[in-house]
Amino acid sequence: MLFAVLFGLSMDYEVFLLTAVRQAYLKHGDNRGAVAEGLGTTGRVITSAALIMVAVFVAFIAYPDPMVKIFGVGLAVAVDATVIRGFAVPATMVLLGRFNWWCPGWLDRILPNLSIEGNEEETSTGVAPRKLVGAGHG
Known part of the structure; x- marks a missing residue:
C-alpha cells in the first residue's frame, strides 16, 4: 500500500x-x-x-x-x-x-497527436512533435 x-x-x-x-x-x-x-x-x-x-x-x-x-x-x-x-x-x-524518442512505427500510427494546451508545437526545424517521436523507425 x-x-x-x-x-x-x-x-x-x-x-x-x-x-x-x-x-x-x-x-x-x-x-x-x-x-x-x-x-x-x-x-x-x-x-x-x-x-x-x-x-x-x-x-x-x-x-x-x-x-x-x-x-x-x-x-x-x-x-x-x-x-x-x-x-x-x-x-x-x-x-x-x-x-x-523512438517509437515503433505501428504504435506511432495509432497514437493520437497530443500537444500541450492544444497547440501544435513547433520545433527548430518546423517538424511537428509526432513526426520527431516516430522518427520513421518501424
Missing part, C-alpha cells in the same frame, strides 16, 4: 519533468541539452514539493493511531521523488540519447 501511494504521488513529478524535457528537445533537438534544461527548469519545484510531502508525512507520526504512524514514517523516508525522478531518470535519458 505504501508503494502504491508513493508511486501515485511522485508520478506527477515525472510527467512534469518529462514534459519540460520534451519541450526542450522539440525546441533545439539536442537530447543532452534538453535533459539538462528540463531538469534545470523543474528541479527546484520537484525538490520543494518532495520536501513538503516529507514534512506532511512526518506530521502523521504525531497521530495516535499506529497505522497512521507507520504510513507517516514509511512515506517520509521514501526518496522516490528525488532519487528516481531527479537523478536516475535524467541520467538514463542522457545515456539513451535519441532512443528516448
Whole structure:
C-alpha cells in the first residue's frame, strides 16, 4: 500500500519533468541539452514539493493511531521523488540519447497527436512533435 501511494504521488513529478524535457528537445533537438534544461527548469519545484510531502508525512507520526504512524514514517523516508525522478531518470535519458524518442512505427500510427494546451508545437526545424517521436523507425 505504501508503494502504491508513493508511486501515485511522485508520478506527477515525472510527467512534469518529462514534459519540460520534451519541450526542450522539440525546441533545439539536442537530447543532452534538453535533459539538462528540463531538469534545470523543474528541479527546484520537484525538490520543494518532495520536501513538503516529507514534512506532511512526518506530521502523521504525531497521530495516535499506529497505522497512521507507520504510513507517516514509511512515506517520509521514501526518496522516490528525488532519487528516481531527479537523478536516475535524467541520467538514463542522457545515456539513451535519441532512443528516448523512438517509437515503433505501428504504435506511432495509432497514437493520437497530443500537444500541450492544444497547440501544435513547433520545433527548430518546423517538424511537428509526432513526426520527431516516430522518427520513421518501424
